[in-house]
Amino acid sequence: MEDTTTGPPPERHVAVFAFPFASHPPLLLTLVRRLASAAPTVVFSFFSTAKSNRSLFSDFSCHNIRPYDVSDGIPEGYVFQGKLQEDINLFLAVAEEELRKGVKVAEADIGVNVGCLVVDAFFWFSGDMAEEMKIPWVAFWTAGACSLSAHFYTDVIRSKSSQLLEGSSGVPDEDEIVDFVPGISAIRLSDLPSGVLFGNLESPFSTMLHKMGRTIAKATAVPINSFQELDPDLTKNLSSELNNFLNIGPFNLITSKQNPPPSKVDEFSCISWLEAQEPRSVAYISFGTVCRPPPHELVAIAEALEETKILFLWSINNDSKKHFPEGFLERTTADGSGKVVPWAPQVQVLEHVAVGVFVTHGGWNSVLESVGAGIPMICRPFFGDQQLNTWMIEKVWGIGVRIEGGSFTKRGTRCALERVLSLDGSPKRIKERVEALKELAHKAVEPNGSSNQNFKTLVDVVTRATL
Structure with a gap:
């Protein structure tokens, strides 16, 4: 109190x-x-x-x-x-x-x-x-x-x-x-x-x-x-x-x-898991509390993650886990490549050095949190201002990309993850631009x-x- x-x-x-x-x-x-x-x-x-x-x-x-x-x-x-x-x-x-x-x-x-x-x-x-x-x-x-x-x-x-x-x-x-x-x-x-x-x-x-x-x-x-x-x-x-x-x-x-x-307890040990990962190697995935990708898109994300072997922290409600491919949770937990939780301390997660990309719905709060942490975004907008935010992220500010075709497929997800997490070419420019905006955001306050x-x-x- x-x-x-x-x-x-x-x-x-x-x-x-x-x-x-x-x-x-x-x-x-x-x-x-x-x-x-x-x-x-x-x-x-x-x-x-x-x-x-x-x-x-x-x-x-x-x-x-x-x-x-x-x-x-x-x-x-x-x-x-x-x-x-x-x-x-x-x-x-x-x-x-x-x-x-x-x-x-x-x-x-x-x-x-x-x-x-x-x-x-x-x-x-x-x-x-x-x-x-x-x-x-x-x-x-x-x-x-x-x-x-x-x-x-x-x-x-x-x-x-x-x-x-x-x-x-x-x-x-x-x-x-x-x-x-x-x-x-x-x-x-x-x-x-x-x-x-x-x-x-x-x-x-x-x-x-x-x-x-x-x-x-x-x-x-x-x-x-x-x-x-x-x-x-x-x-x-x-x-x-x-x-x-x-x-x-x-x-x-x-x-x-x-x-x-008051800090909310990291009850699912997200930060301690991130501590064990290499810098900028992890994809953080969260679509907020309201947006839910349809089952076939959840499958596409999961298959792309397994295929690319990209490390991931995925915040998703427990009810949606039933749509994952059979054995996905067990395999990724066993090999240490992923962590799936029902809730994550998002600001702390984005500020962690291990996180390299934020897969998001493009809601305004999430956009500002990503900018404040200097993390590029892969956006899959659903409704409201999310489409326009995504346009600004990709076409105006140049700090992320929209998922190909507007929804997750295995190929599109793989391409987006590999592109943004790469260190060469356009991904480097994306990282430089989001870092520049991060600096401006911190100066503004x-x-x-x-x-x-x-x-x-x-x-x-x-x-x-x-x-």
Whole structure:
């Protein structure tokens, strides 16, 4: 448990709205913890679902951060039907009303009216709330500048894509490479996030992101979990369109340098296994907690690993192990070539000298952790911003490759592993570029670094008395 002492009486009340899914709540809480430390006389009321708050605050408390539960929108006795984003859609149906009610409860409880909203940028309607309350609206984007730009320019992208179709029939060619997204010199249309041009454009989730893109220019500040040296062109463009567009990350580096979290025990001995391996010889494989490659792709990865004899550490849930080729676990364990675990301390693993490549889904947190450790990536994106992140990794930053054909085959996996782990030619350039970005990322979070200076600007926005 962290500090539970009673602090000074609050001089200001900031309401925080978390989007209670995936990595969004812990990232927002990381930001709020930094703000709470920088502004000890400000009280932060943190709104999320009961399930989310239990997870976040089970071993953490702070005198000026107070959790408040809002409904998840799931009716009593409701039976899930297995529809895409079903839980998200139920929550979005009640989110605005629940958060409005929650603010009134917190104001009565704390005894100070809310003077600022710090919210997950997904909650586009919070801009209307802030305008009604005549207070600053801080819209936090948990991912990178590239995906924010895609949503901010959705109407431009749709209009320009329609012009491509003039005189033809059908839909835009998914493989078309275009140059009309400001700040990105070229992008393949199929790598844009789902809901921008392809997919169900009318789903609640797509609609939410479209409205967010249309309204975020009204925000008082738009902090993001990135560093401006990673995307200078995007930063320049978005800074010209948004108020106080602030790169304040990478959070994984700031947390480790300034406010280390309680270390989770390496219960599966990943680090001790890595200690026995040669430098840059191991492929670390993990697709996060949500993404799961289909069985035939798991087989392809396993067969490629055995065929190449490349050392590997694979973090995968126990249920998926049943799809491995017969005897795979036994053979690789016996010869010491591999270690399969249900969980790994990812940041520690990536920072270990034995790791030479990260096989990943391309989620933003994983990308930043890989950059922070200077590790090249092999990407197999699934959904959300992962396709666009992968494009940036391969085509813009030059710090990794997309798996051939977009999914794992034995041949494609083997080629990617051998290519990135090689020390000659293009792999050397990939390693040099990711090392250069690692250095820039670490400099950004130093006391005089760009991210730290941007954070000071954010503190000023959150704590100032008036708009």
